[in-house]
Amino acid sequence: MKKFITTIAALSAMAVLSVSAFAAAAGSDTIDDAIGENGSHDVEVKYDDSTNKTVYSVDIVWGAMQFNYSAGTWDPDTHTYAADGNAGFTPAAENDDKVTVTNHTNKELEATVAYAQDASHTDITGAVTPADPTTIATAVGTAVDAAPNQVFQLALSGAPAAQLPTYTKVGTLTVTLA
Amino acid sequence: MVDEEKGNQKEEKKEEKIKKTRLLLLLLLLLLLLLGSISVTVWAVWFRKPAVVLSPDYAPQHVEEYAESMDDGEDSKLEQPEGGGAVSLTYSREVTIDLSEKKAGLLFANPSKSNQNMVLQLVIDDTLIVQSGRLEPGNRVTTLDLLEGTETMLSKGGYEGKFIVLFYQPDSGEKAMLNTEIPVEITVQE
Known part of the structure; x- marks a missing residue:
């Protein structure tokens, strides 16, 4: 019985070794070809980004978005407002009308800022510059403090239908990051 | 007879x-x-159709239950103009939905340098599929529950959708006048 088991074990070991040898020689004419003449083998590298999801990192900073409106200077002779330099909407403070989108991603991205008026304030329209989708470059090769960014500026036009003694919401901004 | x-x-x-x-x-x-x-x-x-879910005008009281700390080691905050806002977003555009689990797998974070709380929504064809609770700076989510009943509207396959990110002032809870939309690719699995 002992001999029988030993024989089986020996045969199994031989079978395993022969399979390994065939595996090494697969695709090569000989085992020598597979491992190289000097017993060496090339080390090969391929850049495989397929399993890495792009993780985007984006900063958005916006001003208070508060504007003052003036109809202009009243002209008692014509009973109209003269459209002088004060007429229209002006930002309440510097940069109140700006949205800055900064890209910290290792890929470029496309940003758009759009204004949508509130249903109760259709008398006031807004336009954002630049209006078209804007490509913000990749952050690769840039310092964190100097990451690529794009500044968008909102301008309002029209006139409020009623007096607004306090700052009142007239619309919203949507930043689309594509 | x-x-x-x-x-x-x-x-x-x-x-x-x-x-x-x-x-x-x-x-x-x-x-x-x-x-x-x-x-x-x-x-x-x-x-x-599932019950209509409206975007909250004030930050939800409940903190998102799946939120986990990012431990991003960020101490400083973004500079914010007076009366305005400053946020940082970290996200992937790939979303998976498991219909049997009724969950969405995603990557979305509100890094510590942000100055606003956030609520994340996932929308397909103007239908709200997912809405998170309040996500405070320094937290991220990788899983969110589908809104009740929405799993019956989806089937195995790919969808194009979008994240809508709403921002809220941490002190007053008021919604900012600016929000963000991010197109995403959604893979639905049974």
Whole structure:
């Protein structure tokens, strides 16, 4: 019985070794070809980004978005407002009308800022510059403090239908990051 | 004797008729029930719309239950203009939805340098599928629950959708006048 088991074990070991040898020689004419003449083998590298999801990192900073409106200077002779330099909407403070989108991603991205008026304030329209989708470059090769960014500026036009003694919401901004 | 037999036969026939009629009525009732249940199932699966969920005007009271700390080691905050806002967003554009688990797998974070709380929504064809609770700076989510009933509107395959990110002032809870939309690719699995 002992001999029988030993024989089986020996045969199994031989079978395993022969399979390994065939595996090494697969695709090569000989085992020598597979491992190289000097017993060496090339080390090969391929850049495989397929399993890495792009993780985007984006900063958005916006001003208070508060504007003052003036109809202009009243002209008692014509009973109209003269459209002088004060007429229209002006930002309440510097940069109140700006949205800055900064890209910290290792890929470029496309940003758009759009204004949508509130249903109760259709008398006031807004336009954002630049209006078209804007490509913000990749952050690769840039310092964190100097990451690529794009500044968008909102301008309002029209006139409020009623007096607004306090700052009142007239619309919203949507930043689309594509 | 013969008359009696004839009478019995008549009664048996009558009883048989009544039995047949009852059986027919029973079958008819079962058929109606079957049709009714099929109609209800078809309506529930294909036509029932989930309850409309509105975007909150004030930050939700509940912190998102799946939120986990990012431990991003960020101490400083973004500079924010007075009256304005400053946020940082970290996200992946790939989303998976597991219909059996009724969960969405995603990557979205509100890094510590942000100055606002956030609420994340996932929308397909103007239908809200997912809405997070309050996500405070320094937290991220990788899983969110589907809104009740939305799993019946989806089937295995790919969808194009979008994240809508709403921002809220941490002190007052007021919604900012600016929000963000991010197109995403959604893979739905059974």
